[in-house]
Amino acid sequence: MHPQSHSAKRLITGFILALALTLIPFAAVWTMAFPVELTFGIIALCALVQVGVHLHYFLGIDSRTPIENVLAMSFAGVLIFLMVGGTLWIMFDLYERMM
Structure with a gap:
Protein backbone atom coordinates (compact mmCIF):
# COMPACT_ATOMS: atom_id res chain seq x y z
CA MET A 1 0.00 0.00 0.00
CA HIS A 2 1.32 3.44 -0.88
CA PRO A 3 1.91 5.94 1.92
CA GLN A 4 -0.53 8.38 0.30
CA SER A 5 -3.35 5.83 0.08
CA HIS A 6 -5.05 7.26 3.18
CA SER A 7 -4.73 10.94 2.35
CA ALA A 8 -7.22 13.40 3.78
CA LYS A 9 -8.85 13.96 0.38
CA ARG A 10 -9.40 10.23 -0.09
CA LEU A 11 -10.86 9.82 3.41
CA ILE A 12 -13.16 12.83 3.08
CA THR A 13 -14.40 11.59 -0.30
CA GLY A 14 -15.09 8.17 1.21
CA PHE A 15 -16.86 9.76 4.17
CA ILE A 16 -19.10 11.88 1.95
CA LEU A 17 -19.99 8.88 -0.23
CA ALA A 18 -20.68 6.71 2.82
CA LEU A 19 -22.83 9.45 4.33
CA ALA A 20 -24.81 9.84 1.10
CA LEU A 21 -25.26 6.07 0.80
CA THR A 22 -26.59 6.04 4.37
CA LEU A 23 -28.95 8.98 3.96
CA ILE A 24 -30.53 7.75 0.71
CA PRO A 25 -32.17 4.65 2.30
CA PHE A 26 -33.20 6.66 5.36
CA ALA A 27 -34.88 9.23 3.11
CA ALA A 28 -36.59 6.49 1.07
CA VAL A 29 -38.05 4.95 4.22
CA TRP A 30 -38.86 8.26 5.93
CA THR A 31 -40.78 9.70 2.98
CA MET A 32 -42.40 6.40 1.92
CA ALA A 33 -42.33 7.79 -1.63
CA PHE A 34 -41.72 4.39 -3.24
CA PRO A 35 -43.44 1.00 -3.12
CA VAL A 36 -42.11 -1.37 -0.45
CA GLU A 37 -40.32 -3.62 -2.96
CA LEU A 38 -38.50 -0.67 -4.52
CA THR A 39 -37.57 0.65 -1.09
CA PHE A 40 -36.02 -2.73 -0.18
CA GLY A 41 -34.13 -2.65 -3.49
CA ILE A 42 -32.81 0.84 -2.75
CA ILE A 43 -31.66 -0.25 0.70
CA ALA A 44 -29.94 -3.38 -0.67
CA LEU A 45 -28.26 -1.53 -3.53
CA CYS A 46 -26.98 1.26 -1.29
CA ALA A 47 -25.67 -1.34 1.18
CA LEU A 48 -23.73 -3.19 -1.51
CA VAL A 49 -22.30 0.00 -2.96
CA GLN A 50 -21.34 1.16 0.53
CA VAL A 51 -19.38 -2.05 1.11
CA GLY A 52 -17.42 -1.25 -2.04
CA VAL A 53 -16.87 2.35 -0.92
CA HIS A 54 -15.55 1.18 2.45
CA LEU A 55 -13.25 -1.38 0.86
CA HIS A 56 -11.89 1.11 -1.68
CA TYR A 57 -11.64 4.37 0.23
CA PHE A 58 -10.99 3.24 3.80
CA LEU A 59 -9.21 -0.10 3.41
CA GLY A 60 -7.33 0.77 0.22
CA ILE A 61 -8.49 -2.27 -1.74
CA ASP A 62 -7.89 -1.69 -5.44
Missing part, protein backbone atom coordinates in the same frame (compact mmCIF):
# COMPACT_ATOMS: atom_id res chain seq x y z
CA SER A 63 -6.67 -3.58 -8.47
CA ARG A 64 -2.95 -3.64 -7.58
CA THR A 65 -2.99 -7.02 -5.82
CA PRO A 66 -5.76 -9.27 -7.17
CA ILE A 67 -5.39 -12.06 -4.59
CA GLU A 68 -5.84 -9.64 -1.71
CA ASN A 69 -8.90 -8.19 -3.45
CA VAL A 70 -10.46 -11.65 -3.74
CA LEU A 71 -9.71 -12.38 -0.09
CA ALA A 72 -11.12 -9.03 1.06
CA MET A 73 -14.27 -9.41 -1.03
CA SER A 74 -14.72 -13.01 0.14
CA PHE A 75 -14.34 -11.95 3.76
CA ALA A 76 -16.83 -9.11 3.25
CA GLY A 77 -19.25 -11.57 1.61
CA VAL A 78 -18.97 -14.00 4.52
CA LEU A 79 -19.56 -11.20 7.03
CA ILE A 80 -22.59 -9.93 5.12
CA PHE A 81 -23.97 -13.46 4.86
CA LEU A 82 -23.53 -14.02 8.61
CA MET A 83 -25.05 -10.68 9.57
CA VAL A 84 -28.03 -10.87 7.22
CA GLY A 85 -28.57 -14.59 7.78
CA GLY A 86 -28.29 -14.24 11.55
CA THR A 87 -30.67 -11.30 11.58
CA LEU A 88 -33.26 -13.17 9.51
CA TRP A 89 -32.85 -16.27 11.67
CA ILE A 90 -33.46 -14.26 14.85
CA MET A 91 -36.41 -12.37 13.38
CA PHE A 92 -38.14 -15.53 12.09
CA ASP A 93 -37.50 -17.28 15.41
CA LEU A 94 -39.01 -14.35 17.30
CA TYR A 95 -41.98 -14.35 14.94
CA GLU A 96 -42.57 -18.05 15.54
CA ARG A 97 -42.34 -17.61 19.31
CA MET A 98 -44.84 -14.76 19.22
CA MET A 99 -47.45 -16.68 17.22
Whole structure:
Protein backbone atom coordinates (compact mmCIF):
# COMPACT_ATOMS: atom_id res chain seq x y z
CA MET A 1 0.00 0.00 0.00
CA HIS A 2 1.32 3.44 -0.88
CA PRO A 3 1.91 5.94 1.92
CA GLN A 4 -0.53 8.38 0.30
CA SER A 5 -3.35 5.83 0.08
CA HIS A 6 -5.05 7.26 3.18
CA SER A 7 -4.73 10.94 2.35
CA ALA A 8 -7.22 13.40 3.78
CA LYS A 9 -8.85 13.96 0.38
CA ARG A 10 -9.40 10.23 -0.09
CA LEU A 11 -10.86 9.82 3.41
CA ILE A 12 -13.16 12.83 3.08
CA THR A 13 -14.40 11.59 -0.30
CA GLY A 14 -15.09 8.17 1.21
CA PHE A 15 -16.86 9.76 4.17
CA ILE A 16 -19.10 11.88 1.95
CA LEU A 17 -19.99 8.88 -0.23
CA ALA A 18 -20.68 6.71 2.82
CA LEU A 19 -22.83 9.45 4.33
CA ALA A 20 -24.81 9.84 1.10
CA LEU A 21 -25.26 6.07 0.80
CA THR A 22 -26.59 6.04 4.37
CA LEU A 23 -28.95 8.98 3.96
CA ILE A 24 -30.53 7.75 0.71
CA PRO A 25 -32.17 4.65 2.30
CA PHE A 26 -33.20 6.66 5.36
CA ALA A 27 -34.88 9.23 3.11
CA ALA A 28 -36.59 6.49 1.07
CA VAL A 29 -38.05 4.95 4.22
CA TRP A 30 -38.86 8.26 5.93
CA THR A 31 -40.78 9.70 2.98
CA MET A 32 -42.40 6.40 1.92
CA ALA A 33 -42.33 7.79 -1.63
CA PHE A 34 -41.72 4.39 -3.24
CA PRO A 35 -43.44 1.00 -3.12
CA VAL A 36 -42.11 -1.37 -0.45
CA GLU A 37 -40.32 -3.62 -2.96
CA LEU A 38 -38.50 -0.67 -4.52
CA THR A 39 -37.57 0.65 -1.09
CA PHE A 40 -36.02 -2.73 -0.18
CA GLY A 41 -34.13 -2.65 -3.49
CA ILE A 42 -32.81 0.84 -2.75
CA ILE A 43 -31.66 -0.25 0.70
CA ALA A 44 -29.94 -3.38 -0.67
CA LEU A 45 -28.26 -1.53 -3.53
CA CYS A 46 -26.98 1.26 -1.29
CA ALA A 47 -25.67 -1.34 1.18
CA LEU A 48 -23.73 -3.19 -1.51
CA VAL A 49 -22.30 0.00 -2.96
CA GLN A 50 -21.34 1.16 0.53
CA VAL A 51 -19.38 -2.05 1.11
CA GLY A 52 -17.42 -1.25 -2.04
CA VAL A 53 -16.87 2.35 -0.92
CA HIS A 54 -15.55 1.18 2.45
CA LEU A 55 -13.25 -1.38 0.86
CA HIS A 56 -11.89 1.11 -1.68
CA TYR A 57 -11.64 4.37 0.23
CA PHE A 58 -10.99 3.24 3.80
CA LEU A 59 -9.21 -0.10 3.41
CA GLY A 60 -7.33 0.77 0.22
CA ILE A 61 -8.49 -2.27 -1.74
CA ASP A 62 -7.89 -1.69 -5.44
CA SER A 63 -6.67 -3.58 -8.47
CA ARG A 64 -2.95 -3.64 -7.58
CA THR A 65 -2.99 -7.02 -5.82
CA PRO A 66 -5.76 -9.27 -7.17
CA ILE A 67 -5.39 -12.06 -4.59
CA GLU A 68 -5.84 -9.64 -1.71
CA ASN A 69 -8.90 -8.19 -3.45
CA VAL A 70 -10.46 -11.65 -3.74
CA LEU A 71 -9.71 -12.38 -0.09
CA ALA A 72 -11.12 -9.03 1.06
CA MET A 73 -14.27 -9.41 -1.03
CA SER A 74 -14.72 -13.01 0.14
CA PHE A 75 -14.34 -11.95 3.76
CA ALA A 76 -16.83 -9.11 3.25
CA GLY A 77 -19.25 -11.57 1.61
CA VAL A 78 -18.97 -14.00 4.52
CA LEU A 79 -19.56 -11.20 7.03
CA ILE A 80 -22.59 -9.93 5.12
CA PHE A 81 -23.97 -13.46 4.86
CA LEU A 82 -23.53 -14.02 8.61
CA MET A 83 -25.05 -10.68 9.57
CA VAL A 84 -28.03 -10.87 7.22
CA GLY A 85 -28.57 -14.59 7.78
CA GLY A 86 -28.29 -14.24 11.55
CA THR A 87 -30.67 -11.30 11.58
CA LEU A 88 -33.26 -13.17 9.51
CA TRP A 89 -32.85 -16.27 11.67
CA ILE A 90 -33.46 -14.26 14.85
CA MET A 91 -36.41 -12.37 13.38
CA PHE A 92 -38.14 -15.53 12.09
CA ASP A 93 -37.50 -17.28 15.41
CA LEU A 94 -39.01 -14.35 17.30
CA TYR A 95 -41.98 -14.35 14.94
CA GLU A 96 -42.57 -18.05 15.54
CA ARG A 97 -42.34 -17.61 19.31
CA MET A 98 -44.84 -14.76 19.22
CA MET A 99 -47.45 -16.68 17.22
